[in-house]
Amino acid sequence: MKISIIGSGAMGSGIAQVLAQSGHDVLLTDTREEALVKSKNGLTSTMSKLVDKAKITQAQADEILSRITFGTGVEGMSDSQLVIEAIVENLDVKKKVFADVEAVVDEKCILASNTSSLSITSIAAACQNPNRVIGIHFFNPAPLMPLVEVIPALQTNEDITQMVYGWVGSWGKVPVLCKDTPGFIVNRVARPFYGEALRIYEEGFADFATIDQSMRDLGFKMGPFELMDMIGNDVNYAVTESVFAAFYYDQRFKPSLTQKKLNEAGWLGRKTGRGYYNYMENAGISAASIDIELRNKIGMRILFMLINEAYDTQYLRIASAEDIDLAMTKGVNYPKGLIQWGQEIGWKKCVKAMDELYATYGEDRYRCSPLLRNLIK
Numbered sequence: 302m303k304i305s306i307i308g309s310g311a312m313g314s315g316i317a318q319v320l321a322q323s324g325h326d327v328l329l330t331d332t333r334e335e336a337l338v339k340s341k342n343g344l345t346s347t348m349s350k351l352v353d354k355a356k357i358t359q360a361q362a363d364e365i366l367s368r369i370t371f372g373t374g375v376e377g378m379s380d381s382q383l384v385i386e387a388i389v390e391n392l393d394v395k396k397k398v399f400a401d402v403e404a405v406v407d408e409k410c411i412l413a414s415n416t417s418s419l420s421i422t423s424i425a426a427a428c429q430n431p432n433r434v435i436g437i438h439f440f441n442p443a444p445l446m447p448l449v450e451v452i453p454a455l456q457t458n459e460d461i462t463q464m465v466y467g468w469v470g471s472w473g474k475v476p477v478l479c480k481d482t483p484g485f486i487v488n489r490v491a492r493p494f495y496g497e498a499l500r501i502y503e504e505g506f507a508d509f510a511t512i513d514q515s516m517r518d519l520g521f522k523m524g525p526f527e528l529m530d531m532i533g534n535d536v537n538y539a540v541t542e543s544v545f546a547a548f549y550y551d552q553r554f555k556p557s558l559t560q561k562k563l564n565e566a567g568w569l570g571r572k573t574g575r576g577y578y579n580y581m582e583n584a585g586i587s588a589a590s591i592d593i594e595l596r597n598k599i600g601m602r603i604l605f606m607l608i609n610e611a612y613d614t615q616y617l618r619i620a621s622a623e624d625i626d627l628a629m630t631k632g633v634n635y636p637k638g639l640i641q642w643g644q645e646i647g648w649k650k651c652v653k654a655m656d657e658l659y660a661t662y663g664e665d666r667y668r669c670s671p672l673l674r675n676l677i678k
Contacts, residue, residue: 305330305378307398308388309340309371312415315443316385318344321368322444323472328381330372337371344369347444379405383468385437387415390539395419396427403428411461413437418488418543421454421481431456435465438485439474440632448632449474450485475631477624483547486620486628488540490639492554493606495537498525499557507590507599509577514589515600520636525603526577527586530570534563534577552666553610604642605654609670611639612651616672648676 304320306313309331317329317340331337348362357365370377378384384402386395399412406412412434414424425434436452449469453462462478469476479485484492498512507515513524529537538560545554563569563576570576578586590596611629615622626638643651655669 302326302382303328303380304383304385305381307331307375307384307386307402308415309336310387312439312441312443313387314340314343315441316387316415316439317369318347318365318444319439319472319474321365325368327369328372328377329369330374330377332373334373337373341371375402375405378402378410379407381406381410383411383413385413385415387439390416390419390543392419392423395424399424399434400427403430409433411435411465413465415439418484418540418547420483420547421452422456425454425456432458433461435461436479436481436485437465437469440487446632447473447475448487448628449476450479450487450628450632451476452479452481452485454481475627477620477628479624479628480619482617482619484540484544486614486625487632488544489619490607490610490614490625490629491633492541492544493603493610495525495529495541495560496553496555496557497603497606499559501599501602503557503559507595508587510587511590511592511596512599512603513586515596516603518596519600519604522634529560530576530578530580532570533572534560534569538564552664553668555666601654602658605651605658606667608639608643608646608651609655609673612643612672613670615640616670643673648673652677 303326305328306317307330309329313329317327320327329340345366348366351357352359352362384406386398388394388398395414395416402412408430412428414421414436415438416436417438421434421436425431428434431454434454435457436450438450438452440446440448451462451466451469466476466478477486483489501507501512502509509526513526516524538556541554541556545556548554567573568575571580574581611625614620614625620628622640626640629635630638652669652673655667658667659669
């Protein structure tokens with residue numbers, strides 16, 4: 302099967318590697334010639350490293366690279382069975398690209414977007430044949446992260462959804478099926494990991510390092526502030542704003558003024574040398590409070606918010622309980638699935654914690670999921 306990818310940045314190049322390693326012929330395109338050169342050099346370097354680590358042989362590396370061709374236009378996509386778009390997160394730009402691609406590909410070609418939060422239904426509406434449009438959302442870095450969210454648009458043909466789901470599994474990835482809603486599964490359910498941590502900091506309960514350690518105490522590999530610094534505060538804030546607006550300004554997804562100010566200052570994290578932490582002159586991450594009781598209280602508050610969001614995602618039939626837990630463990634490396642975690646802690650404790658937060662703040666942000674409340678009846 303020939304697959305074309307639009308956009309040769311980190312995601313596009315990573316997806317190209319995954320597909321070529323799975324035996325597909327891949328056309329990787331970009332409007333910028335210099336981006337294609339960078340991508341080609343990067344893929345060649347990656348293959349060399351895999352050979353050096355004895356993950357693959359040199360012959361296998363050469364064969365994988367031979368399956369990837371590069372181009373600057375859509376004309377070469379005419380014989381593709383699948384086209385995956387992995388460009389800038391701008392709805393108008395994506396719509397134009399899909400319309401351009403549809404004009405050259407066969408009517409049976411499936412068109413997919415790798416968007417992390419934009420509406421697949423809206424992208425599909427720009428096409429003459431919207432029932433062949435679907436979301437295939439890889440996680441960065443695509444060759445290493447096992448999760449792929451499969452998101453049918455409102456218009457997507459059910460047979461195409463099932464076909465794509467099967468393809469993703471054949472690529473060695475873990476597919477989860479998700480309704481087309483803002484943030485899909487991962488970027489929706491994970492919002493409290495960042496948002497509640499920022500709220501706790503803004504209330505003066507603890508500093509960044511203590512909040513981060515609170516989550517590591519619970520088994521998370523990274524705390525929210527060090528993770529946002531790694532992702533980039535500009536990227537994380539943009540997703541937060543996008544999800545907040547898309548949910549008609551639901552207070553559960555409200556962005557933080559603290560993060561907004563960091564963006565305005567250009568303190569975007571590791572890539573700029575400063576974010577929540579100062580990475581210049583080896584300053585690094587500061588020491589956390591040794592108060593175990595405080596850290597436990599902070600960690601459990603954020604965890605209860607995450608569990609509540611996961612159960613609400615199930616309640617609204619955005620995804621199954623199994624897929625929600627798979628998404629959070631395979632997509633963002635949570636120590637365990639949040640649905641399972643809520644069950645282990647006890648639904649009564651989860652409801653009690655949410656009700657106490659709501660009683661304290663009186664904000665809709667802390668409303669308990671009806672599913673959690675119904676489970677204790």
